[in-house]
Amino acid sequence: MTAFVALDDVSHVYGGAGGTLAVDGLSIHVNRGEFAAVVGPSGCGKSTLMKLATGLQFPFKGKVQVAGSVVSQPVKIAGMAFQAPTLLPWRTTLENLLLPLEIVEPHRSRLRRHKAEYVARAEALLASVGLGGQGEKYPWQLSGGMQQRTSLCRALIHEPDLLMLDEPFGALDAFTREELWCVIRDLQAARKITIVLVTHDLREATFLADRIFVMSARPGRVLAERVVDIPRPRDLEVTFSPEFGAIVHELREHIVVARR
């Protein structure tokens, strides 16, 4: 059985042949329902990984498969969230959530007639991340953490099988970040969704992921793969345990090597 997200010996070049290699010989396998994290020094091609796995870019060499088929167009079963919440300021929070449904089928053609059903779904999703009743506010009336929660909801509203997160908590303060770790942990536990999280934060990766990939400096490839065997459900307290510390320490040493 192939993995849910499978990159095999993938190389990718920006700017055509002769351009700089972003990733080279990259192989990553993530199983269905698994929470994977990708860490690495900056500029290691993590964003390229995001684009390859969602079908926004196609590899120069190698094979990218999602859900058993080779990626040859935008995958549509993926939700994405980034460091910046990128909400539309002219839409209310609720309307922002409905945006993907206006794009992706089958919701696109159903949305107008089944509006109430979708609005109820969006409100339930907002409530599940602690934003119940905030749907009528505009994004700029929300705090940074609340905007990022909304951005996560927008990535989940069409019930994707795959969630790609590119440093989604990078711009938040430490306390809000840990709060959102728990939000994403609970969402994953409830929905059994496959998640790929790209991050700089080793504690974040260790707390959330089942499997961590350490990438090298550009051109990016996988230097090490580490399974996190801390039992779930994990509490924030676990981040102070010795085994947690040991994993973070081990990752840290890989990164030191990667930066060399």
Place this chain on the structure above:
Amino acid sequence: MKTTLAIRLAPWIATIALFVVWEAACRIFNIPSFFLPPPTLVFKAVVDYWPALYKHSLFTLSSTLVGFAMAVGFGLALGLAVGWSRAIYAGVYPLMIGFNAIPKVAVVPILVLWFGIGFVPAVLTAFLISFFPIVVNVATGLATIEPELEDVLKALGASKLDIMRKVGIPRALPYFFGSLKVAITLAFVGAVISESVASNVGIGNLMLQAQAQFQVPLIFAGLLALAVEGIVMYAMMAWLEARMTGWAQRSGFAQA
């Protein structure tokens, strides 16, 4: 409360102050009225020549508005096209900049050659002078789509048209409405230029005739009429902008 009252009164106070200083300067320095008439004489000219001023103002206003409406339609379409495709942008932009650099007063004789004098060249001059800022602003607005958001939507299978409709156009609207304030005043300038060179009617023509007859207060009355019309049209566009794109104007910066 006190500060808001001050802000409301400020434009009136400043305007009245300008007229007071002008009047005082004319009297103190004994400036002859054929050189610089004092505001009292200008206002008197406004009252005396009201029917003529009214008729000519209305003409200038109508040619301005028709030219402006054309500029909005054409500018919006071209701006969207330029923002849509890099090839169109690369092809059209140098042409537009070159075209914009041509003083429109130099174009009026050609328009007269083609369309005769009067309404049509005034409308076309107003149009030609005012579409450029609309094009530039709409294209700029479209260029500000965040690449991450584009990725989010593209990964869901959004077409370019989808992204344009859901994100690009709403994002460009504040730029568009902002440009209307500039464009309408430019259109007005264009109409007056054309009237001064090639027309029997309009404020521009009225002022030219007044100059020929040495009716200096009437020239200034014409200027006053132009200023008032310009302010009214600008205010209308500013109101429209605030109404249509309130979400983009939540900064307290300008109010401080």
